[in-house]
Amino acid sequence: MSTSALRGVDIRVQARSGLLTGPTCGLGPDYLQANLVIVPEDLASDFLRFCQLNPKPCPLLEVIERGAWEPRNVAPGADIRTDVPRYRVYRRGTLAEELTDITHLWRDDLVTFLLGCSFSFEAAMQQAGLPLRHLEEGRNVPMYRTNLQCTPSGRFSGPLVMSMRPLTPAHAIEASMITSRYPQAHGAPVHFGEPGAIGVADLTLPDFGDAVTIRDGEVPVFWACGVTPQAVLMEAKPEFAITHSPGCMFVTDQLVETS
Numbered sequence: 001m002s003t004s005a006l007r008g009v010d011i012r013v014q015a016r017s018g019l020l021t022g023p024t025c026g027l028g029p030d031y032l033q034a035n036l037v038i039v040p041e042d043l044a045s046d047f048l049r050f051c052q053l054n055p056k057p058c059p060l061l062e063v064i065e066r067g068a069w070e071p072r073n074v075a076p077g078a079d080i081r082t083d084v085p086r087y088r089v090y091r092r093g094t095l096a097e098e099l100t101d102i103t104h105l106w107r108d109d110l111v112t113f114l115l116g117c118s119f120s121f122e123a124a125m126q127q128a129g130l131p132l133r134h135l136e137e138g139r140n141v142p143m144y145r146t147n148l149q150c151t152p153s154g155r156f157s158g159p160l161v162m163s164m165r166p167l168t169p170a171h172a173i174e175a176s177m178i179t180s181r182y183p184q185a186h187g188a189p190v191h192f193g194e195p196g197a198i199g200v201a202d203l204t205l206p207d208f209g210d211a212v213t214i215r216d217g218e219v220p221v222f223w224a225c226g227v228t229p230q231a232v233l234m235e236a237k238p239e240f241a242i243t244h245s246p247g248c249m250f251v252t253d254q255l256v257e258t259s
Helices: 008-017 041-053 118-127 169-179 228-236
Strands: 031-040 060-064 087-091 094-099 110-116 143-149 159-167 219-224 241-244 250-255
Touching: 008 031, 008 250, 031 041, 031 060, 031 118, 031 228, 041 060, 041 110, 041 228, 087 228, 118 169, 159 169, 159 228, 169 219, 228 241
Parallel strands: none
Antiparallel strands: 031 110, 031 241, 031 250, 060 110, 087 094, 087 241, 143 159, 159 219
């Protein structure tokens, strides 16, 4: 089956069975993909407010109630503990381990947040003939911590993380127009051009994901990224938290729609 024919449930079955343990970019392009954040209940209200204050990096798709693991709105029947290709477990703000199944770590006090992902607008960019270098090169999209700060909420504060796609100036303008129609997937770019202006010193050394080739005549184009909560968790240092591994998304049953 081609990657374009895969449904959200097909991708989740592959993740649950262990057949898919890597990035989901390019898979099931018709379906919304989601970043994952799981925190104890005592931090959930602060994190919810953080998402509301920072909708560009944290567009909320669903909040799963305390102790539950089924995302009833975006993927009924799914299991958030098994259906992500790869998870990251944080203890006191430090990455402790990466796993493909977190069932054994589940607790009754955990609250799950699903946040929109920029992978969800990439099909529209491809349909418009715009290049996506990370897909061309078989890599994960590069992601960078910036010097732009999120609006804090309670214990949660920290830098905005951005994903980057190299484009010509003309393509960048077209991409901005296209992606602005997808607020559930971070919307329009936040920054074009000079990476140093947002605190990115070296494009060949992304903080998450993989470096990609930038060709003559292209400029780096940066979108707000759902990996931002991982940077924020490192700052907040909660006793326990779980996220997706960057690029390894939860794929929903919701079709990608424009605003």
